[in-house]
Amino acid sequence: MKRVSVDIGGTFTDCFVVWGQQYIETKALTTHHNLAMGFNEALGKACSVLGLELEQILQSVDSVRYATTLGTNALIEHKGPKIGMLVTAGYEATVPLSRARGYGEGLDNLGQQDMPNAQRPEPLVEPHMIRGIRERLDFQGNLVMALDEDDVRLQLRELVDRGAQIIVVALVNAVVNPAHEQRIEEIVLEEYPSHLLGAIPVILSHQVAGRKGEYVRATSAIVDGYLHSTMYHALSALEQNLRAHKYDKPMLVIHNSGGMAQLNSTDALQTIHSGPVSGIGASEHLAMQASLGNVVATDMGGTSYDIGIVVEGGVKHYDFNPVIDRWLVSVPMVHLVTLGAGGGSIASYDRMYKTVKCGPESAGSDPGPACYDRGGLRPTVTDADLLLGYLDAANYAGGSIPLNPRRAKAAIEDAVCDELDCSVIEAAKLIREKVDDNMANGLFTELRARGYDPKDFTMLAYGGNGPLHCCGIAQNLNIDRILAPPLSSVFSAVGAGNMHQLHIHEQSLYMVLYDSNTRHIFDDYERFNAIVGELKEKGRQDLLRQGVPLEDIRHDLELDMRYGNQLVQxxxxxxxxEVHGPGDVLSIISQFSADYGKRFGEGSQAPEAGIRINTIRVATYARHETVQFEDIKPVPKPERTAPPAPSSHRTCHFVGHDGPFETPVWARKDLEPGIEIAGPAIVASEVTTFLVNPGWTFVTAKQGASWFLRNENPVTRH
Incomplete structure (x- = not known):
């Protein structure tokens, strides 16, 4: 297998190259003005390892895969085109009103508890750019009022005259019958043909989201339209860069659904959070192969801290109505929580609580932390880590980014020490303690909200800063086992390389499986089978268009079900x-009852209220060869061996301990599987730093995996 996979983050571009049996991990700073430059630099480092030219690698690999947070950043920065929107006449206020509670979406728990003072998000489409057109279909898709095409042309021209750069169409009941939305697209192309300079993209809501719910379907289409140009130009530039270097296969883009597709089969909305989702996919793959049981995936990079849960058996959690930034959307997305905590998180003095505050603002890659010596003047978590002795100033990121301790010290003194009247080491400890507490609180809230005990989980720590902060985070949660997985610094890129091609299609409907009033069991088998067959065919055509052989295509069927009029699905x-008789229907009801009981407790089922299906969803996929992980469980204690002599020592300071520790340092490449090191200790590689806190034990495993086990050895200070 020969493959290149890339995770383009807010600070670093991670590259993972599989070249036969050789795995290569590299990093470069993300170049936001031109993503191809950062990609070429990262891949160029892999070329140096292999002794090959860029063109030689790209001509030989089976695929190049991209995961990126570009869409997320564009949404946060609120830099997008001016949107014009066409809706059914009478529904012009649906998006501005946002169900009268949209201003609470995307706020933290404290903000949602103070809704009267909540600030509404800046609209992505201005109210005067929303125009109603005369048409109407009923809830079954039957024609009530024919589309007034003259009205469409009039409203369209007015929107373009007002500066609309993209047209979003979201009509009532379009998911049941999309004929009117499709005709509007034809009218737009008639008025502004693709060969004209003034041609503008058209986003149809039923193509973006296939479920009912007018508001969330409309916001899904708006967010997709808002990101369309940004993603199109950025990803097209990446594809053109590949073409310029003799890569002649389709570029693949990771989706937040947990799959991937070619660029021509990707909506902008599907790329949101695709980088962190790739990490969760890799965590699922690793947990199943290594039989790890419950794992909580934690990815700490330069900008954010991403949390995902994979319970035993490889089951991921999905959000079917996720909130992206401040907008509720209607697309199935692997569930994750993102905190504004990373190596580049800016530290400052909190005047209200008279202590240190970290994040969510980040220094990013430009100018970066103060110690990068690139013009950054504000202190970050990386600056604190450097002054506490954890980082090697001369060999950070393999020596490609020399660090300047004087800059870090000056930044922390100006922002924190002068306010708190403390030493720079005390201030650095406060920064370290604060950011670890923030991440631990976010992780605890996520696990507890879903009914899990942190003690029952193994914590996966990856990303460039994950192994550096994991002990402090886990200690706050009473977690005793941490695994820094193989290739931990580029683990999300590894996940991108392991993704399968996947498309999810769904349809909202009202289908009663059991009517409690008439005691009637569903018997319209042809309708059910026809809908499933149509969704399968859509997915099949998606993959066939991308060159996947028909015999490799598989389908999974999911049903969103509820008892009676319960809100919970x-x-x-x-x-x-397929269903062909009462036995098949009863089998579906039995499966739903079992799943409901697992989620809410056995005995909570309520079939007497009736049972209905709200959404039919088909996931169509094709599997690809993946990176295989060997047995990476920790070596039993009696079989562990002592480490070789450390390569050096470094003076380090740890939270919770007053004096410094003379801390031994090892190179990760010098440690064979089965070696045990008692903390405090530092194990360094070219791409990340493993910090073993006092009271923890570091145990090496196969394939470069590493375990942190708590309270196995006493602490000694020198």
Missing amino acids: TTAVIPNH
Whole structure:
């Protein structure tokens, strides 16, 4: 297998190259003005390892895959085109009103508890750019009022005259019958043909989101339209860069659904959070192969801290109505929580609480932390880590980014020491303690909100800063086992390389499986089978268009079901994709009942209220060869061996301990599997630093995996 996979983050561009049996991990700073430059630099480092030219690698690999947070950043920065929107007449206020509670979406728990003072987000589409057109279909898709095409042309021209750069169409009941939305697209192309300079993109809501719910479907289409140009130009530049270097295969883009597709089969909305989702995919793959049980995936990079949960058996959590920035959307996305905590998180003095505050603002890659010596003047977590002795100023990022301790010291003194009247080491400890507490609190809240005990989980620590901060985070949560997985610094890129091609299609409907009033069991088998068959065919055509052989295409069927008029829906995975009699219907009901009982407790089922299906969803996929992980469980204590002599010592300071520690330092490449090191200790590699806190033990495993185990050895200070 020969493959290149890339995770373009806010600070670093991670590159993972599989070249036969050789795995190569490299990093470069992200070049936001031209993503291809950062990609070429990262891949160029892999070329140096292999002794090959860029063109030689790109001509030989089976695929190049991209995961990126570009869409997320564009949404946060609020830099997008001017949107014009066409809706059914009478529904012009649906998006501005946002169900009268949209201003609470995307706020933290404290903000949602103070809704009267919550600040509404800046609209992505201005109210005067929303125009109603005369048309109407009922809830079954039947024609009530024909589309007034003259009205469409009039409203369209007015929107363009007002500066609309993209047109979003979101009509009532379009998911049931998309004929009017499709006709509007034809009218736009008639008025502004693609060969004209004034041609503008058209986003149809039923193509972006296939479920009912007018507001969330409209916001999904708006967010997709808002990101369309940014993603198109950025990803197209990456594809053109590949073409310029003799890569002739389709570029693949990771989706937040946990799959991937070619660029021509990707919506901008599907790229949101695709980088962190790739890490969760890699965590699932690793947990299943290594039989790790429950794992919580934590990815600490330069800008953010991403949390995902994979319970035993490799089951991921999905959000079917996730909130992206401040907008509720209607696309299935692997569930994750993102905190504004990373190596580049800016530290400052909190005047209200008279202590240190970290994040969510980040120094990013330009100018970066103060110690990067690139013009950054504000202190960051990386500056604190450097002054506490954890980082090697001369060999950070393999020596490609020399660090300047004087800059870090000056920045912390100006922002924190002068306010708190403390030493620079005390201030650095406060920064370290604060950011670790923030991440631990976010992780605890996520696990507890879903009914899990942190003690029952193994913590996966990856990303460039994950192994550097994991002990402090886990100690706050009473977690005793941390695994820094193989290739931990580029683990999300590894996940991108392991993704399968996947498309998810779904349809909202009202289908009663059991009517409690009439005691009637669903018997319209042809309708159910026809809908499933149509969704399968859409997915099949998606993959066939991308060159996937028909015999490699597989399907999974999921049903969103509920009892009566309950608001809570439960997703059931149905092994039998067709129904032909009462036995098949009862089998679906039985599966739903079992899943409901697991989620809410056995005995909570309420079939007497009736049972209905709200959404039918088909995931169509094709599997690819993946990176295989060997047995990476920790070596039993009696079989562990002592480490070789350390390569050096460094004076380090740890939170919770007054004096400094003379801390031994090892190079990760010099440690064979089965070696045990008692903390405090530092194990360094070219791409990350493993910090072993006092009271923890570091144990090496196969394939470069490393374990942190708590309270196995006493602490000694020198």
